[in-house]
Amino acid sequence: MTTLQAILIAIVEGLTEYLPVSSTAHMIFTSSYFGIQDQDFVKLFQVAIQFGAILAVVVLYWKKFFDFKKINFYIKLAAAVIPALVLGKIFDDMIDEVLGKPIPIACMLIVGGIVLLFIDRYFKNPIVHSEEEISVKKAVVIGFWQCLAMMPGTSRSAASIIGGMQQKLTREAAAEFSFFLAVPTMLAVTVYSVFLKTFEHSGLKGYELLKQQPENLGLFLLGNAIAFVVAIIAIKFFIGVIKKYGFKPWGYYRIFAGIILLVYFTYNS
Structure with a gap:
């Protein structure tokens, strides 16, 4: 992976991580276009740079994350992230298999775009x-909704926002809680990928891949x-967009992007 490719993939991650459009799908498509998706370091990179996106939420909502008097906030996040931790470990191999299949x-x-076209009308x-x-019970239910995003292309943000709206949250509140929930979820995924996971092709742990080439840590x-x-x-x-327009713009975008990518990879696979 070149420096330019790393920069472009990171921009894609930053733009799409908290939008209901699937950051994983966009990074996979970008890497596949470059012809580097099968490289283990690229797969690690796609997960590990989510740490930067996590810090963005912590910085923007620092008063929320560092108000240690409100212990219920941390309890709700801990309860909500448990389903993803358990099911993510169980289905890790199946998820990896799908990650290499753009179609x-x-x-x-x-499919997710079609759902977003009607979500404002339904909830x-x-x-x-x-x-x-938000009660702890509602937080746990949203956590289970988030698990739908284990199918790449679904979008963790979209799944948790829909879960929030199903639990009677306003779309703004659902979006913000989705941001908050991303922090422990993505942090756990990043730590697992860097320190615990063995990547299939190389047989190396994530931290070993970072040390494999001199430029990897810099990237x-x-x-x-x-x-x-x-x-x-x-x-x-x-x-700003969801306050003014709701989720329809993202639904149309997903459908348009999905069709373009489906045609591209069908004829270039």
Whole structure:
């Protein structure tokens, strides 16, 4: 992977991590276009640079994350992330298998886009307007909804936002809780990928891949820095769009992008 490829993939991650469009799908498509998707370091890079996007949420909502008097906030996040930790470990091998298949991921983009076109109409009369009003039970239910994103192309953000709206959260509150939930979820995935997971082709752990080539660690740090900056911009933009337009713009985008990518990879596979 070249420096330019790393920069472009990191920009894609930062732009799409918190949007309901599937950052994983977009990074896979970008890497596949470059012809590097099968490389173990690239697969690690795609997961590890999510750490930069995580920091973006922590910085933007630092008062929320560092208000240690409100212990319920941490309890809700811990409870909500448990389903993803358990099911993610169980289905890890199956997820890896799908990650190398762009066509079904493009199909999931289209399906998810269709869902987003109707979500505002389906979930009406929300009664929960802020994180403080979310119960632990609701948080756990949203955590199970988030697990739908284990199918690449679904979008962790979209799944958890839909789960929030199903639990009577306003779309703004659902989006913000999705941001908060991303922090422990993506942190766990990053730590697992770097320190515990053995990658199939090389047989190496993530940290061993970082040391395998002299430039790998530099690309890792650069990718996280870029993802951090771009994610801050994307989060502010996303909140503004859903307040004004709801989720339809993202639904149309997913359908359009999914069709284009489906055609491209069908004729170039």
